[in-house]
Amino acid sequence: MTNADIISENDGEPTKKPKVLVIGAGTCGLRAAEVLIQAGYEVKVLEARDRVGGRIATTTKLGLPLDLGANWIHGNVGNPIIAIAEKANSSYSVDELDDTVVFAPDGSLLSxxxxxxxxxxxxxxxxxxxxxxxxxxxxxxxxxxxxxxxxxxxxxxxxxxxxxxxxxxxxxxxxxxxxxxxxxxxxxxxxxxxxxxxxENLFLSSTYGPVMDLMAQTVLKEDGCLELNKPVERIETVQTVDRGPVHSVYTKEGEVYTADAVLCSIPLGSLKQDRVKFNPPIPEKIRQSIKHLGYGSLEKVPPNLYLYTIG
Missing domain, CATH: 1.20.120 (Four Helix Bundle (Hemerythrin (Met), subunit A))
Known part of the structure; x- marks a missing residue:
């Protein structure tokens, strides 16, 4: 669909906005929703968790903001995240990685x-x-x-x-x-x-919290656009005579949402585990791509296990 779909060819009056469902409120889903809203579409974002951000998660349980997930901006030349971070008045430092230590297989520390x-x-x-x-x-x-x-x-x-x-x-x-x-x-x-x-690799000392708040701003301003705690289980597409393809999204609680289009920003891990069923099925070429794509799994280890007792 394009912007032309929003305007009636007969009288130039606005017709009913095409409706798009965005699955997932991570950075990808939020940005996609923002672009669609600005283009004039009716957008609803369904997020399985009780928060937005996906892999970006900031906590204040210790009395100060700490990033549990993403914490760096990798590459500051031509990176669009830099512009958002500066707009959010973020502070950061250059990560020189000067303190890297390397251990041998026997556990001894290399010089x-x-x-x-x-x-x-x-x-x-x-x-x-x-x-x-x-x-x-x-x-x-x-x-x-x-x-x-x-x-x-x-x-x-x-x-x-x-x-x-x-x-x-x-x-x-x-x-x-x-x-x-x-x-x-x-x-x-x-x-x-x-x-x-x-x-450079930049460490966001002010955390990703303000950046995420800014990225979610457009979606949060739209009344009823974002719905949290809505894990999606199934997406079905049916061809109709009058409307063409109609997409139905089913949540774990049995709710059904319909739209003219569905944009999935479901995590790769969820797709690999087939947590969301598609009918008709995803084309085999795409299924094979999902199967063979890899992703990193990095963990943060606190220096004091006390951090775990408050989480």
């Missing part, structure tokens, strides 16, 4: 010089791999993994003994959190698609 060299080489291989992939995509065989390239870089280093090579190979697992899969499964030909936003 700072060796640890820094291992980590620096890891990022160098990643950056060089992205560049090589972009420049040679047409000639790289589809069965070549990033791990194979990574190992070739280790083999080309002069003066490294087996122990030094082993350290460099073992630390490669950290890159899995960037590409969201084991790097022996990462297609090297398309590694350039994992290129991060350039610039």
């Amino acid at each position: 700072k010089r060796l640890g820094d060299d291992v980590v620096t080489k890891m990022w160098d291989y990643f950056d060089e791999g992205i560049t090589y992939s972009a420049q040679n995509m047409a000639t790289i065989q589809p069965n070549i993994s990033f791990m194979e390239y990574y190992k070739s870089k280790i083999a080309s280093e002069e003066g490294w003994d087996e122990e030094r090579q082993a350290y460099q190979l073992q630390v490669a697992d950290l890159l899995g959190s960037i590409v969201a899969t084991e790097i022996n499964k990462q297609d090297f030909r398309n590694l350039h698609m994992e290129e991060p936003i350039p610039g």
Whole structure:
């Protein structure tokens, strides 16, 4: 649908607004809803949790705001989140990662010089791999993994003994959190698609709370636009003679919502677990894409377990 769908072709008078249901009130769902509202659509957002934000969650249970989820802005050059953060008067600091420590498999701490060299080489291989992939995509065989390239870089280093090579190979697992899969499964030909936003990694000391408040502003201003505690179980599409496709969304509590279109911002993990049923089913190509897409799972560990007693 386009803006033209909103205006009657006969008399130029506004007709009934097309209705769109947005599933999920994370950053993706909120931004999509905002764009649709600004374009003149009638929008309703259904969120399974009792809050908006998805992976962004800020708590004040300790008397000050703390981010339980996302906490960084990765890349400050051309990153649209920077503009939102500045509008929200956010404060942040540059994360230099100078205090990175590396442990050997036996639990011993590597010297700072060796640890820094291992980590620096890891990022160098990643950056060089992205560049090589972009420049040679047409000639790289589809069965070549990033791990194979990574190992070739280790083999080309002069003066490294087996122990030094082993350290460099073992630390490669950290890159899995960037590409969201084991790097022996990462297609090297398309590694350039994992290129991060350039610039510094910024730690949001003022938390993501103000940023999320700003992102949710448009949806919250629309009366009845957002409904919390509405976990969706099923989405059905029926072809009608007069209206074309009509989409029905069923919640866990048995409520039914209908719309002219449904935009799903359901988390990848939920899609992988088939928590939401689709009728007709999702096309097989998309199902296979969902199956093979990976995602990172990072945990925050507090220095004091007291934090768990108040959560």
